[in-house]
Amino acid sequence: MTREAVKDGSVGLVLARGPQVMRGYYNNEEATRAAIDADGFFDTGDLGRINVVTDDLVLTGRLKDTIVLSNGENVEPVPLEDAIMSGSDLIDQVMLIGDERKRLSAVCVLNLEQLVLEGFISQQESHKYGKMVDLLNDPKNAECAFGAIEDLKDFGRKLQSNSGIVGNVVATAVKSTGVGAGFRKWETVGDVLVVAEPFAMCNGQLTQSFKVKRSEVLKRYEALLN
Numbered sequence: 001m002t003r004e005a006v007k008d009g010s011v012g013l014v015l016a017r018g019p020q021v022m023r024g025y026y027n028n029e030e031a032t033r034a035a036i037d038a039d040g041f042f043d044t045g046d047l048g049r050i051n052v053v054t055d056d057l058v059l060t061g062r063l064k065d066t067i068v069l070s071n072g073e074n075v076e077p078v079p080l081e082d083a084i085m086s087g088s089d090l091i092d093q094v095m096l097i098g099d100e101r102k103r104l105s106a107v108c109v110l111n112l113e114q115l116v117l118e119g120f121i122s123q124q125e126s127h128k129y130g131k132m133v134d135l136l137n138d139p140k141n142a143e144c145a146f147g148a149i150e151d152l153k154d155f156g157r158k159l160q161s162n163s164g165i166v167g168n169v170v171a172t173a174v175k176s177t178g179v180g181a182g183f184r185k186w187e188t189v190g191d192v193l194v195v196a197e198p199f200a201m202c203n204g205q206l207t208q209s210f211k212v213k214r215s216e217v218l219k220r221y222e223a224l225l226n
Helices: 029-035 077-087 112-117 123-137 146-160 165-175 214-225
Strands: 012-016 042-050 057-062 091-097 104-110 189-195
Touching: 029 042, 077 091, 077 104, 077 165, 091 165, 091 214, 104 112, 104 165, 104 214, 112 123, 123 146, 146 165, 146 189, 165 189, 189 214
Parallel strands: 104 189
Antiparallel strands: 012 042, 042 057, 091 104
16 A cells, blocks of 8 residues: 655655664564565554654544534544533543544533532432442442433433533534634534433543543444534
């Protein structure tokens, strides 16, 4: 496959070559060929750009995380997700969905303590469901309590349908993170789903390195977003 260099400042796939790069996978030629091309370049899977001022390499995301909308436009979700998280204390976690869709959607895990501070739920509710969230977030918890997951699902549905108030407040915050915040017009979020169940290792939605398993979250919520 022909590799073409991108212009400085443009985002492209980061390839590496040199003594610091492995020679290949032990006794696995097929995996080696998939990771290292004929010229010896290792496919890192990272996306990045060259800072034209400092000549530094700036990593911008992962190639496998790239969302391709139905109009062919590419979206790197991590910078937009980070901006959404920074824009509202109500949001604990967020994941964008949009592959082969006309527009982006966001699954937002709500912060229970902030919901109390803004008057959406009671302190008793926060305490009750907070214990369930802690249970799911405990990496030592080998098996999730199925009841806790179901209760958090029900609570999330209650928040989503609570006269639309919570959902509308979160949606307004999410949608304000778009063109006005330096993103392109197709990087504006259309639909927002609020949930109480966290992305966690316990429910299979988080890796051991605390990265969101996008395929698992999509599997869980795709029907609701549709």
